[in-house]
Amino acid sequence: MLSENAETAFAAQSYVNGKAFAPVGPTLQSLFGRQAVEKFEPGSAILWEGDAASHIFEVMDGVLRVFRILADGRRVITGFLYPGDILGVSLKDRYLYSAGAVTHVQVRRFPRNKFQEEINRSPELRPQLFSKLCDEMAAAQDQMVLLARKNAEERVCSFLLAMARKKGAKQETPVIEVAMTRLDMADYLGLTIETVSRTITKLIGRGVIASIGRHGLKILKLEKLVVLAGDGDEEDKSCGYARQAVWPN
Amino acid sequence: MLSENAETAFAAQSYVNGKAFAPVGPTLQSLFGRQAVEKFEPGSAILWEGDAASHIFEVMDGVLRVFRILADGRRVITGFLYPGDILGVSLKDRYLYSAGAVTHVQVRRFPRNKFQEEINRSPELRPQLFSKLCDEMAAAQDQMVLLARKNAEERVCSFLLAMARKKGAKQETPVIEVAMTRLDMADYLGLTIETVSRTITKLIGRGVIASIGRHGLKILKLEKLVVLAGDGDEEDKSCGYARQAVWPN
DNA sequence: CGTCGCTTTGATTTACCTCAACCTTGGTGG
DNA sequence: CCACCAAGGTTGAGGTAAATCAAAGCGACG
Numbered sequence: 001m002l003s004e005n006a007e008t009a010f011a012a013q014s015y016v017n018g019k020a021f022a023p024v025g026p027t028l029q030s031l032f033g034r035q036a037v038e039k040f041e042p043g044s045a046i047l048w049e050g051d052a053a054s055h056i057f058e059v060m061d062g063v064l065r066v067f068r069i070l071a072d073g074r075r076v077i078t079g080f081l082y083p084g085d086i087l088g089v090s091l092k093d094r095y096l097y098s099a100g101a102v103t104h105v106q107v108r109r110f111p112r113n114k115f116q117e118e119i120n121r122s123p124e125l126r127p128q129l130f131s132k133l134c135d136e137m138a139a140a141q142d143q144m145v146l147l148a149r150k151n152a153e154e155r156v157c158s159f160l161l162a163m164a165r166k167k168g169a170k171q172e173t174p175v176i177e178v179a180m181t182r183l184d185m186a187d188y189l190g191l192t193i194e195t196v197s198r199t200i201t202k203l204i205g206r207g208v209i210a211s212i213g214r215h216g217l218k219i220l221k222l223e224k225l226v227v228l229a230g231d232g233d234e235e236d237k238s239c240g241y242a243r244q245a246v247w248p249n
Numbered sequence: 250m251l252s253e254n255a256e257t258a259f260a261a262q263s264y265v266n267g268k269a270f271a272p273v274g275p276t277l278q279s280l281f282g283r284q285a286v287e288k289f290e291p292g293s294a295i296l297w298e299g300d301a302a303s304h305i306f307e308v309m310d311g312v313l314r315v316f317r318i319l320a321d322g323r324r325v326i327t328g329f330l331y332p333g334d335i336l337g338v339s340l341k342d343r344y345l346y347s348a349g350a351v352t353h354v355q356v357r358r359f360p361r362n363k364f365q366e367e368i369n370r371s372p373e374l375r376p377q378l379f380s381k382l383c384d385e386m387a388a389a390q391d392q393m394v395l396l397a398r399k400n401a402e403e404r405v406c407s408f409l410l411a412m413a414r415k416k417g418a419k420q421e422t423p424v425i426e427v428a429m430t431r432l433d434m435a436d437y438l439g440l441t442i443e444t445v446s447r448t449i450t451k452l453i454g455r456g457v458i459a460s461i462g463r464h465g466l467k468i469l470k471l472e473k474l475v476v477l478a479g480d481g482d483e484e485d486k487s488c489g490y491a492r493q494a495v496w497p498n
Numbered sequence: 499c500g501t502c503g504c505t506t507t508g509a510t511t512t513a514c515c516t517c518a519a520c521c522t523t524g525g526t527g528g
Numbered sequence: 529c530c531a532c533c534a535a536g537g538t539t540g541a542g543g544t545a546a547a548t549c550a551a552a553g554c555g556a557c558g
Contacts, residue, residue, distance in 0.1 A: 076398050092383075096390065141389070149325050230319060232320020
């Protein structure tokens with residue numbers, strides 16, 4: 001449940017003169033290095049909410065969904081995991097969520113108590129884990145904003161934008177591969193499949209994006225997508241609204 | 250942004266023979282002990298999204314709201330903070346959210362770089378921080394479930410239930426003090442003030458809760474509230490749904 | 499005791515959901 | 529190589545929960 005994005009504050013050793021360099025010591029990935037690779041078919045379960053939280057997983061290949069299910073069957077996908085991400089970090093003795101394979105998936109698993117020991121022991125590993133936790137927290141907050149106040153179009157655009165950014169796509173018209181189904185998108189965005197479908201159709205009709213085969217989308221108007229995502233200027237935060245000493249209570 | 254709830258895994262020293270005891274070494278709270286207390290009026294701002302993230306705060310007294318605002322003014326409260334909670338932990342050099350006082354508030358602040366040093370240095374402090382991060386993450390996931398798939402009544406009931414649980418109220422009919430306004434509740438639950446108001450009125454009408462003055466509520470039917478919150482059996486997780494090797498893709 | 503801010507209540511609108519039918523696509527076997 | 533099939537996706541019609549707009553009620557505080 002931890003997203004890839006190596007920030008290095010809290011890592012005394014990782015910056016020298018303000019210049020970053022590749023970590024020389026152990027990395028979270030290297031921890032899992034000696035473990036056997038496990039493969040999962042699309043649709044198969046990696047772990048279930050309520051299971052004894054005995055292992056931590058590293059995603060090596062493919063895409064996972066992390067989700068919870070309400071008593072009456074409603075499903076919420078709280079996040080997707082990609083290669084490099086870590087699954088199962090928590091302090092509870094049971095998993096708080098389920099995880100399943102969206103595509104073919106390869107993972108390595110590591111016993112949780114050993115993982116904890118390694119983390120406790122290693123001043124190189126700790127900041128890496130901490131960094132991932134912080135990124136995950138930031139993503140969760142973005143998602144709360146999306147779910148609490150954005151409309152269907154803003155939600156879909158935000159999602160597509162996040163997909164494009166993940167690819168690190170710097171091209172004018174990045175092509176993104178949407179591995180998940182409409183149902184996954186709907187359960188992640190708090191919508192129905194029909195609404196997701198209609199919204200995408202509308203975006204295509206407006207020339208913002210174009211469909212490329214089953215799971216491909218080309219972003220034709222990136223700036224437009226940013227505006228439609230409704231975050232107001234990702235880049236220029238802190239300037240969007242008036243600052244006042246007292247906010248209406 | 251970190252909730253109080255001391256789990257102690259990852260804390261090699263905090264359990265002996267499976268029996269917990271009060272930490273003898275430094276605690277997160279003691280870190281802030283020598284700092285001056287700062288007071289904030291209800292409605293005043295503690296920090297703003299986009300500000301240089303120079304300090305970490307410990308809430309000593311009162312209730313804070315943590316929120317983000319979209320370009321067009323829509324507000325989302327991502328969480329409330331109570332005494333013992335920590336605000337401002339992150340790796341980014343700017344705060345990712347704003348925080349303001351709901352009630353009269355007392356906090357202590359600690360320079361972030363010093364905080365990081367202390368955390369890096371102290372094997373007692375680290376698991377405490379880690380524990381708070383994990384609790385915060387779990388709360389964020391619950392909130393995503395609430396926002397993505399619960400209806401107005403379920404949202405309000407979930408909120409009231411969380412308030413009751415925070416008090417650790419073991420009585421049959423716990424009284425909770427709702428420090429925040431309807432607008433706060435609405436922005437936290439992804440609803441409007443009118444919907445929050447109507448939902449509470451309905452719950453009172455059904456005898457599930459009773460109003461006690463301006464900011465007080467008595468929970469008359471706790472079990473009913475649990476059912477209405479829609480989580481399906483908080484207690485008995487992992488048994489609520491069928492387990493299958495393959496989930497529909 | 500009057501005012502201001504918050505809350506409640508009512509009437510109406512609307513974005514999204516639900517239900518239902520149809521279409522595409524990719525895989526399979528004849 | 530093509531026809532068929534199932535799963536996923538799209539499109540349409542109608543319903544509904546919550547939003548919006550509007551006004552009145554209520555409490556706290558000077």
